[in-house]
Amino acid sequence: xxxxxxxxxxxxxLYYGSFQALIDVNIRIPARNVTAIIGPSGCxxxxxxxCFNRMNDLVEHTQVKGRIVIDGQNILExxxxxIALRRKVGMVFQRPNVFSLSxxxxxxxxxxxxxxxxxxDQIMQTIRQxxxxxxxxxxxxxxxxxxxHTLTLEQQQRLCIARVLILRPDIxxxxxxxxxxxxxxxxxIEELLRVLCQDYTLVIVTHNMQQAARVSxxxxxxxxxxxIEFADTQRIFTNPGERLTEDYIRxxxx
Amino acid sequence: MxxxxxxxxxxxxxxxxxxxxxxxxxxxHRSVEALKNLDAETARQIITNDAQVDRKRxxxxxxxxxxxxxxxxxxxxxxxxxATLSIVRDLERIGDYAEGIGKIVxxxxxxxxxxxxxxxxxxxxxxxxxxxxxxxxxxxxxxxAARLICDEDDAVDKLYDQAYHDLIGxxxxxxxxxxxxxxxxxxxxxxERIADRATNIAESVVYLVTGxxxxxxxxxY
Numbered sequence: 003x004x005x006x007x008x009x010x011x012x013x014x015x016l017y018y019g020s021f022q023a024l025i026d027v028n029i030r031i032p033a034r035n036v037t038a039i040i041g042p043s044g045c046x047x048x049x050x051x052x053c054f055n056r057m058n059d060l061v062e063h064t065q066v067k068g069r070i071v072i073d074g075q076n077i078l079e080x081x082x083x084x085i086a087l088r089r090k091v092g093m094v095f096q097r098p099n100v101f102s103l104s105x106x107x108x109x110x111x112x113x114x115x116x117x118x119x120x121x122x123d124q125i126m127q128t129i130r131q132x133x134x135x136x137x138x139x140x141x142x143x144x145x146x147x148x149x150x151h152t153l154t155l156e157q158q159q160r161l162c163i164a165r166v167l168i169l170r171p172d173i174x175x176x177x178x179x180x181x182x183x184x185x186x187x188x189x190x191i192e193e194l195l196r197v198l199c200q201d202y203t204l205v206i207v208t209h210n211m212q213q214a215a216r217v218s219x220x221x222x223x224x225x226x227x228x229x230i231e232f233a234d235t236q237r238i239f240t241n242p243g244e245r246l247t248e249d250y251i252r253x254x255x256x
Numbered sequence: 257m258x259x260x261x262x263x264x265x266x267x268x269x270x271x272x273x274x275x276x277x278x279x280x281x282x283x284x285h286r287s288v289e290a291l292k293n294l295d296a297e298t299a300r301q302i303i304t305n306d307a308q309v310d311r312k313r314x315x316x317x318x319x320x321x322x323x324x325x326x327x328x329x330x331x332x333x334x335x336x337x338x339a340t341l342s343i344v345r346d347l348e349r350i351g352d353y354a355e356g357i358g359k360i361v362x363x364x365x366x367x368x369x370x371x372x373x374x375x376x377x378x379x380x381x382x383x384x385x386x387x388x389x390x391x392x393x394x395x396x397x398x399x400x401a402a403r404l405i406c407d408e409d410d411a412v413d414k415l416y417d418q419a420y421h422d423l424i425g426x427x428x429x430x431x432x433x434x435x436x437x438x439x440x441x442x443x444x445x446x447x448e449r450i451a452d453r454a455t456n457i458a459e460s461v462v463y464l465v466t467g468x469x470x471x472x473x474x475x476x477y
Binding site (some may be wrong): 211212215239240241242247248251252253254 | 259262263328329330331332333334335466467468
C-alpha cells in the first residue's frame with residue numbers, strides 16, 4: 003500500500019532574481035518515512051528542502067510559484083503563520099548550530115520562543131524526553147549547565163535534533179546533517195534517523211549517495227532544478243528508471 | 257568519465273569470465289571425446305584441470321567482493337557484479353559436470369561401451385551452443401537472446417529422456433550391461449545439467465539487463 007503523503011508540491015517553480023532554481027517540481031513526500039533528495043551541486047535540492055518551511059522567504063528577490071500542501075494546507079498562501087509552520091516543520095543544518103549557552107538553555111530557548119511551556123517542572127520533563135529521544139540523556143543529565151560548545155560535534159548535532167524534537171514537529175528537514183561528522187558518528191546519526199522516522203516525516207538532502215541508500219525509504223534525484231525521478235530507494239539504487247539517474251549514481255556523469 | 261578506472265575493472269572482469277568460459281568449453285568437449293574413446297589419459301587430465309577452473313572461480317568471486325567493498329557499485333554496475341558472481345558459480349559447476357564425465361570414463365574402464373554414443377554428443381553440442389550464446393548475450397547485454405536460449409533447454413531434456421529410455425532398454429535386454437549403461441545415463445545426466453546451468457546464466461543476463469530476477473528454466477517438455 004502506498005504510504006500517505008505528508009508534503010505534496012504541484013508545479014513548484016522558484017526564482018532567485020532571474021535565475022530559475024526549481025522547475026515544475028511535483029513531488030509527494032510520504033509520511034513517517036525518510037525521503038532523501040540527491041543530485042549534483044546546484045541542482046536545487048537544498049532550495050527544495052527550504053521551500054518546505056519557507057526558509058527561502060529569507061532570501062532576497064526570491065519568487066515562488068505553484069503549491070506546497072502540507073496536511074491539506076497550501077503553505078505558500080500569504081496568510082500562513084510562519085512561526086507555526088517552522089515549529090511544525092523543523093530543520094537541522096550541515097554544521098551543528100548550538101547556541102553558546104548551556105545545554106539546558108539551548109533546549110529551553112525554543113520552548114520559550116514558541117511559548118510552549120512555562121512551568122519549570124514541565125520544561126525539565128520535556129528537555130529530558132528530548133535528550134532521551136536522541137540518546138543523550140544518560141551522558142548529559144549531570145552536566146546540563148555545561149556550555150553546549152563543549153560537546154563533541156556528534157553530540158551537538160544530536161542536541162540540535164533534540165531542540166527540534168521538543169517543539170513537537172511533524173516534519174524534520176535535514177540539510178547534509180552528517181557532513182561535519184566522522185564516519186562512526188555519521189552511522190550513529192543515521193541509526194537515530196531510522197528510529198525517528200517511526201514518528202516523524204524526515205526529508206534529508208545529502209551529497210553522500212551511500213548515506214541516501216542506507217538511511218532513506220524513498221529517493222528523489224534532481225538535476226538542473228528538475229526532479230528527474232522519485233521512487234523507492236531500493237529501486238533507485240538497483241534499477242533506476244531514468245538514464246540521468248543511472249549515470250549520476252554510477253558516477254558516470256560527464 | 258569520473259569512474260573510468262572502476263568501469264575498466266568491470267570490463268576486465270567480464271573478459272576473465274569469458275576466459276573461464278573457454279576453460280569450461282574445452283573441458284566439456286574433451287570429456288565427451290574421452291567418453292566416446294574411453295580415453296583414460298584425457299579423463300585424468302580433465303579431472304586435474306578442474307582445479308584450475310575452481311581457482312578461477314574463487315579469483316573472480318574475490319574480485320567481485322573487492323569491487324563491492326571498495327567501490328560501492330549501484331544500479332547496472334551492481335547488477336553486473338551480482339550477475340558475474342552468479343555466472344562464475346554456474347561455470348564452476350559446469351566444470352564439475354565435465355570432471356564428473358571424466359570420472360565416469362575411469363570407472364567405466366576398458367570394457368567396450370554398451371552402444372556407440374548417439375544422443376550424448378548431440379546433447380553436448382546443444383548444451384555447449386547454449387552456453388556459448390548465453391555468454392555472448394552477457395557480453396552484448398542482450399536479454400532477448402538470453403530468453404531464447406532457455407527455450408533450447410527443452411530439446412536437451414528431450415534428448416536426455418530418449419537416451420535414458422534407450423539405455424534402460426539395453427539393461428532390460430541384457431542385465432550384464434547394467435553397470436556400463438548406468439555410467440552412460442550418469443554422463444547424459446551431467447550434460448543435461450550443463451544445459452540447465454546455461455539457462456541459469458541466461459537468467460543472470462536477463463537480470464543484469466532488466467533488473468528483474470526472472471525464472472526462465474520452466475520446462476514445457
